[in-house]
Amino acid sequence: MSHWLIAGASRGIGLELARQIAQRGERVTASVRSEAGRAALMDALAPAGGRGRILVFDTRDEAQIYGAAAQVEEPVDVLIANAGAYGPQRQSTLDTDFEGVLDLVNVNTLGPLRIVQAFLPLLRGGERPRIILMSSVLxxxxxxxxxxxxxxxxxxxxxxxxxxxxxxxxxxxxxxxSMHPGWVRTDMGGPNATIGVEESAAGVIRIADGLTLAGTKRYLDYRGAEIDW
Ligand SMILES: NC(=O)c1ccc[n+]([C@@H]2O[C@H](COP(=O)([O-])OP(=O)(O)OC[C@H]3O[C@@H](n4cnc5c(N)ncnc54)[C@H](OP(=O)(O)O)[C@@H]3O)[C@@H](O)[C@H]2O)c1
Incomplete structure (x- = not known):
């Protein structure tokens, strides 16, 4: 039975990842950053009973992330850095909200790195430790x-x-x-996306289950197909 750490599990793909892993009877530690997010995640973790734990941090806040990591004692086997945002309205090459894009890079690019660094000591003690960074084909x-x-x-x-x-x-x-979860019907993906959270999360979990050191340094979609970097 593995211990999973899922960052960004208040809604969308992250919430469904937490739900499916809890349903399998495995240990889940997952993060939110609001009370509304906590309530949704508590429901999702209900099948895990006492084995589910909720952390609170914003991925832009290093102190919050380290504070959360300090609350976790057991080794982490799988870390999924899922939290992400789509960014400001104006983000084309010819019309850019620079502050908004800087914030986006802080969340989507540096956020996962902060999480990995903070939880690395716990991963080092994990069984077949694996890290999945939620990227995008974009x-x-x-x-x-x-x-x-x-x-x-x-x-x-x-x-x-x-x-x-x-x-x-x-x-x-x-x-x-690095993982592309598919084009998924969430707040970010919108209602016209091609797959639901169930299919996306199931695919991500399947890849995490099968991941070994031989498969490291790959850019994959949720079905396991390799993407050109
Ligand atoms: N949906 C798609 O089609 C699609 C396609 C390719 C890649 N992805 C990637 O997959 C991941 C999940 O996407 P999704 O569709 O599930 O998005 P979503 O429904 O918009 O959910 C985003 C999640 O990230 C959290 N989050 C955002 N900014 C954060 C921050 N600064 N600190 C902590 N948590 C933060 C949100 O928490 P709050 O509820 O607190 O805001 C929420 O839990 C993202 O990395 C996204 O880029 C999605």
Whole structure:
């Protein structure tokens, strides 16, 4: 039975990840940053009974993240840095809300790195430790298209962090992958997205289950298909 750490589990894909893992009877520690988020997550963790734990932090706040990590005693086997945002209205190359995009990079690119660093001591004690960084296919350098440049930049940066972390953590036996969860019907993905949270989360969990050091440093979608960095 693994211990999963899911950052950003108040709604959307993260909430469904917490729900499915709790339903499997595994241990889940998951984070929110509001009371509304806590209530939703408590429902999702109900099947886990006493094995579910809720942490509170904003991924932009290093002190909050370290404070949360200090509350966790048992080793973490799987860390999923899922929290993310879509950013400001104005984020094209020709019309940019610079403060808004800077904040987006703080959340989407640096946030996951803060989380990994804070929880690394717990991962080091984990069984077959794995890190999944929730990216997007929009972060791929190979993908054409120019809409939502700020979001693309933030996820492209996260992909680079995934590659570097994978390299740096390989000697310690910790696997790292960058994940595209699909185009998912959530607040972020919108109602026209092609898959529901159930299918996306089930795919992410399947990949986490099967991930070994041999599969580190990959950019995968929720079905396991490899994406061109
Ligand atoms: N949906 C898609 O089609 C899609 C496609 C590709 C990639 N993704 C990625 O998948 C991940 C989850 O997306 P989603 O669709 O589930 O999004 P969502 O429904 O908008 O949920 C976003 C989650 O991230 C949390 N979050 C946002 N900013 C945060 C911050 N600064 N600190 C802590 N938590 C924060 C939110 O918490 P609050 O409730 O407190 O705001 C919420 O739990 C994201 O990284 C996203 O970029 C999604």
């Amino acid at each position: 972060g791929s350098m190979a993908l054409e298209g120019t809409f939502n440049v700020g979001y693309r930049v933030s996820k492209a940066g996260l992909n680079k962090i995934a590659q570097c972390l994978a390299e740096d953590l390989k000697p310690e036996g910790i696997a790292v992958v």
